[in-house]
Amino acid sequence: MSNNPEKVERYHNRVAATKAIGEAVEAYYEKCWDDAEKGELTAWGEGIAYFPLIRAAGVNYIFADAMSARMGAKKFPYAKLAAADFGFLDESCSYARFHIGASRILKGDFPYDKSFDLRKIMAPLPNVYFNTDCCSAGNTWGDLLQRYLDIPTYTVYTRRVFNRDEWDPEMNHVTEQLKEMVTFIEKMTGKPYNWDKLREVMLILQQSAAMRQRMRELLKIKPAPLTYFDVLSTFSSFTILHGMPEAPKLLEGVIKECEDRVAKGIGGIKKEKYRIYWIGAMYWSRLGFMAEKMAKMGITVVGGTYDYMFYPFPEEIDPDKPLEALAYAPISCGYTTDNDLAPEMSDWRICKDLDIDGIIVWEAHTCRLQSGTNHDRADYISSRLGVPVTYVTGDFVDDAFFNEAQFDTRVQGLLEVIDARRRGK
Amino acid sequence: MVAGIDIGSLTAKAVIMDSARNILASEVAQRGIIVDTEAARMCMQTAIDKANIHRDEIAFTVSTGYGRNLSGFGDKNLTEISCHAKGAYFLDPEVRTIIDIGGQDSKVIALESSGIVNNFVMNDKCAAGTGRFIQVIGSALALPLEDIGALALQSAQPAKVSSTCVVFAESEVISLVANGVSKVDILAGIYHSIAERMKGLIKLVGVKPKVMMSGGVAKNKGIVHFMEQVIGEKIYLAPDPQIVGAIGAALYALDEVY
Numbered sequence: 002m003s004n005n006p007e008k009v010e011r012y013h014n015r016v017a018a019t020k021a022i023g024e025a026v027e028a029y030y031e032k033c034w035d036d037a038e039k040g041e042l043t044a045w046g047e048g049i050a051y052f053p054l055i056r057a058a059g060v061n062y063i064f065a066d067a068m069s070a071r072m073g074a075k076k077f078p079y080a081k082l083a084a085a086d087f088g089f090l091d092e093s094c095s096y097a098r099f100h101i102g103a104s105r106i107l108k109g110d111f112p113y114d115k116s117f118d119l120r121k122i123m124a125p126l127p128n129v130y131f132n133t134d135c136c137s138a139g140n141t142w143g144d145l146l147q148r149y150l151d152i153p154t155y156t157v158y159t160r161r162v163f164n165r166d167e168w169d170p171e172m173n174h175v176t177e178q179l180k181e182m183v184t185f186i187e188k189m190t191g192k193p194y195n196w197d198k199l200r201e202v203m204l205i206l207q208q209s210a211a212m213r214q215r216m217r218e219l220l221k222i223k224p225a226p227l228t229y230f231d232v233l234s235t236f237s238s239f240t241i242l243h244g245m246p247e248a249p250k251l252l253e254g255v256i257k258e259c260e261d262r263v264a265k266g267i268g269g270i271k272k273e274k275y276r277i278y279w280i281g282a283m284y285w286s287r288l289g290f291m292a293e294k295m296a297k298m299g300i301t302v303v304g305g306t307y308d309y310m311f312y313p314f315p316e317e318i319d320p321d322k323p324l325e326a327l328a329y330a331p332i333s334c335g336y337t338t339d340n341d342l343a344p345e346m347s348d349w350r351i352c353k354d355l356d357i358d359g360i361i362v363w364e365a366h367t368c369r370l371q372s373g374t375n376h377d378r379a380d381y382i383s384s385r386l387g388v389p390v391t392y393v394t395g396d397f398v399d400d401a402f403f404n405e406a407q408f409d410t411r412v413q414g415l416l417e418v419i420d421a422r423r424r425g426k
Numbered sequence: 427m428v429a430g431i432d433i434g435s436l437t438a439k440a441v442i443m444d445s446a447r448n449i450l451a452s453e454v455a456q457r458g459i460i461v462d463t464e465a466a467r468m469c470m471q472t473a474i475d476k477a478n479i480h481r482d483e484i485a486f487t488v489s490t491g492y493g494r495n496l497s498g499f500g501d502k503n504l505t506e507i508s509c510h511a512k513g514a515y516f517l518d519p520e521v522r523t524i525i526d527i528g529g530q531d532s533k534v535i536a537l538e539s540s541g542i543v544n545n546f547v548m549n550d551k552c553a554a555g556t557g558r559f560i561q562v563i564g565s566a567l568a569l570p571l572e573d574i575g576a577l578a579l580q581s582a583q584p585a586k587v588s589s590t591c592v593v594f595a596e597s598e599v600i601s602l603v604a605n606g607v608s609k610v611d612i613l614a615g616i617y618h619s620i621a622e623r624m625k626g627l628i629k630l631v632g633v634k635p636k637v638m639m640s641g642g643v644a645k646n647k648g649i650v651h652f653m654e655q656v657i658g659e660k661i662y663l664a665p666d667p668q669i670v671g672a673i674g675a676a677l678y679a680l681d682e683v684y
Contacts, residue, residue, distance in 0.1 A: 376630075392547065406492060407550045414507035418543045421508065425540075 012271045012296035018254035019234035026237045033061045037125035046131030056244040057199035058186045063124040069099035073286030073398030077122045083111035094138035095367045095399035132156040136370045155185045159331045175328035202244030203320040210315040212252040220303045224268030226259040229302035230292035274299030281363035281375045303355045349385035360390040366402040391415035430675025433493030436529030438466040440473035443676040451476035485683045488675040513674030515541035522634040527643035529557040534631040547630045553592045555623040578648030581614030621652035640670035
């Protein structure tokens with residue numbers, strides 16, 4: 002390895018504007034810590050949470066999955082140990098383990114190396130918890146934290162929808178719970194709910210969704226001016242900075258830079274040879290590492306199913322019907338409903354438009370919810386488009402489940418199959 | 427002349443081939459617990475010596491296997507997926523499914539009639555169902571590896587082995603021995619459990635005849651027997667199943683030169 006960083010050859014041409022989003026996220030966490038010290042409310046929640054509802058109430062909201070991802074990216078080892086000490090098997094959801102472990106550390110119930118600044122790694126303890134019951138792990142996770150932290154909790158129960166007939170009843174079921182959630186929030190804040198602010202937050206979310214859509218269009222260009230890893234780097238603009246005025250501006254910066262690249266013929270990686278679709282979650286702990294590794298192999302990851310989470314379509318967000326829009330999100334998510342009711346996650350036409358050469362399925366070892374559906378999706382798209390698939394095992398944030406040699410062999414195998422098909426032998 | 431070298435976890439395999447696609451020599455080398463650069467180098471040199479040629483006469487070398495990136499080997503490296511597919515198709519163009527069980531991984535490859543890989547799936551996260559597993563069990567039963575294949579075929583009642591982990595299976599085997607279960611029945615039980623594990627992997631790709639097994643474990647008659655039972659298809663074997671990957675690598679080397 003070179004000691005001179007200037008001499009390290011980079012293959013992933015990272016969109017510089019994504020760094021500004023990272024900085025904004027760090028500033029947000031700092032604000033949360035400062036506000037908590039002043040006695041302001043902090044809320045935690047996991048899954049596809051109804052964060053806009055909480056944001057509009059002026060409460061600092063910490064999305065648990067994102068908090069765990071941040072800890073993984075910062076290589077903080079103690080949260081995982083704290084969870085194991087609590088009795089959690091490594092096989093259980095790593096988002097949950099890291100998050101629960103963090104709560105133990107914040108409460109002072111588990112030691113850690115004090116050279117780590119917790120402000121840079123996690124968020125302050127919450128005063129209230131929002132549980133979304135998006136999966137069995139999520140439900141237990143929220144339950145545990147409610148009891149462990151002894152804080153008020155509101156749970157929104159979402160039932161799995163199996164067919165169109167169940168759709169409207171479930172929408173009503175969730176919407177009614179969201180109305181009660183508003184009452185709960187009013188009780189927590191001691192203030193009437195600010196519906197105007199919610200409208201504003203939903204408008205911002207809608208603008209952000211429109212920009213995400215623009216990014217998906219940019220990925221269709223050859224060579225793509227950005228990669229899926231750049232797209233994922235923008236995720237925090239709507240999972241952490243959701244509804245904040247700077248969010249769409251930050252995304253606009255990314256789009257402008259990409260459009261400029263298109264005009265100059267600059268690609269997202271050094272030399273695009275393969276266009277790959279990524280089914281499944283992402284290895285948040287090593288996003289940059291994965292981006293560089295893929296780029297070095299000549300792979301532009303041009304899209305993925307995870308991009309269809311968290312309000313992906315602007316037309317599904319009606320600021321004048323915010324509760325319905327919020328109810329729609331978890332019901333329509335491809336991980337909590339059947340494939341034909343969340344078509345975008347299995348839509349081979351999306352992959353056709355992206356002109357993909359192959360598929361990588363990332364199996365998050367600690368998430369059964371994802372693993373179960375990803376195979377179906379990969380099979381379906383692969384059979385419709387006649388492209389090969391490879392499966393790699395890793396996780397969201399737990400490095401223990403990633404084996405680089407395994408990854409390299411399986412992905413290289415995929416590329417060899419693509420090459421052989423191109424040669425016709 | 428060209429060379430193909432398959433550097434696995436337990437063994438290194440080398441094949442020397444001429445421009446007419448004749449295999450001039452092959453070598454399988456096992457040294458120590460893992461294959462290192464020296465073991466791979468010795469394997470290659472032995473194959474070269476057997477072919478009665480000099481190292482300089484090798485125009486191109488393709489390396490494969492997990493050790494394919496070991497320095498000093500290979501003008502080009504390709505994965506075992508491509509090399510086993512090419513090797514198996516060369517040996518029998520009617521092969522459509524390849525089941526490779528190596529020292530530390532197992533894989534199933536589906537071929538099209540042209541020999542192109544249609545689909546593949548690998549298990550390289552777990553030693554259960556690999557050569558390493560059989561090595562551990564052979565050691566636990568104090569039986570030489572060369573004998574434990576055919577022995578299992580003598581079993582009339584395979585033992586139930588419930589562990590899916592190599593380490594726990596070893597403990598279970600010791601416990602079975604202590605309870606008076608015959609080694610033959612234990613071996614049969616182990617092989618049956620390996621076959622059952624492979625069944626899941628095979629189903630992901632699908633079984634289409636002809637089916638060929640490659641890798642060192644294919645030399646184990648007991649495993650082959652139970653695999654045939656589990657998949658419901660006859661399994662064909664190359665004269666030396668262990669060098670199929672190296673043959674494929676050598677063929678790819680030929681493609682580079684001629």
